Amino acid sequence: MFDEAVFQIVPVWTVFFAGIGAIIGSFANVAILRFQSNESVVRPASRCPKCKAPIAWKDKIPIVSWFLLRGRCRACQEPISKRYWIVEALTAALFALVFLKYGWSWTLLELLIFFSGLVIVSFIDLDTFLLPDKYTLPGMVIGLVGAALSPERSFLDAILGLVFGGGFLWAVAYFYYILRKEEGMGGGDIKLLAWIGAVLGWQSIAFVIIAASLVGSVIGLLAASRDQKGMKTVIPFGPSLAFGAVLYALAGQNIAQLYNDFFFPYLTMTP
Ligand SMILES: [Zn+2]
Structure with missing residues (x-):
């Protein structure tokens, strides 16, 4: 005992x-x-x-x-x-x-591999402003293979996640380029969000983008106020995307629940 x-x-x-x-x-x-x-x-x-x-x-x-x-x-x-x-x-x-x-669980194994990769690419991005294909492309493949093998998640969700994630940021980059005639979003960010979608499914994409944008804006403002270059300060977006992915995987459901309880209490109220 x-x-x-x-x-x-x-x-x-x-x-x-x-x-x-x-x-x-x-x-x-x-x-x-x-x-x-x-x-x-x-x-x-x-x-x-x-x-x-x-x-x-x-x-x-x-x-x-x-x-x-x-x-x-x-x-x-x-x-x-x-x-x-x-x-x-x-x-x-x-x-x-x-x-x-x-x-x-199977998800445990998949997320340990995924998070290890996110740590590596986030710090490489901080140091070099690069999200190397050497990590993002195998990440996507491992994400899809994991979905095919996992009894805990759907392969279709993973494919849609890869397409939505990559497609969304690709569209942002495309229109930014059309409007401003300069590159605002790196190709590495597109591949990173495609990788995140392949592992966490299409359901995660909106959450990850919102969380990453909030975190990225706060860090961007802090960095801009520190180095006096104003809004021209460049910060890598990869670590923010990785943070959004980690938050979604560990607490996404809880945060969605909090949000619903706060804004739509009648939906979750028990009679
Ligand atoms: Zn020494």
Whole structure:
């Protein structure tokens, strides 16, 4: 009776998934970093970007090592970016939340892969303003294959999601170009929303666009007020789309419920 109680109090599997997420997060860091330097993700072994000293395994423990080293390289004392542990902690939190929400399911596996990809492309977009095809195109394929295999979602929803998501942003980009004669929306954003649609279905598209636009506007205003370039400040839209997708996957139904309860209370009122 004791160990059953322990299993109920200590969320063993949630902690397990957070740990897996932290490890995947450290791979995500490598993928983000290597994308810019155009190196393979697997080789060479991790080195300090400054002094090129190889990094020992004990200094590669996700999240923990950065704090043990107080954010500095063991060999040259050069500061190591906070970005490393932030990406690891973010991925750990996402993995734990997906498990808490979906438990042992096909959707769990699909969302772990999806969220890992979103973390990688979001940070690449922040750094380089690129959403590489190398991630978005396989993302779409994995999304469609996942829908075909999953007993928990429909293949038609996924196809429609891919077409609506990609098609909507393609139309926005097209009309923007017609009106302004300049590119406002990158092709990468179009492919990212197509990928999101393939995984979350067409039902997610409106939510993701609205959430991403709200978040993007707030970040855009903050960035514009900081760097004094006014409304010409360019911010990548990929991270906002990824945020909208994560919010939809983890809390979309709850938010829709809150919205309905607030604006249409008579629909959900029990007599
Ligand atoms: Zn160093």
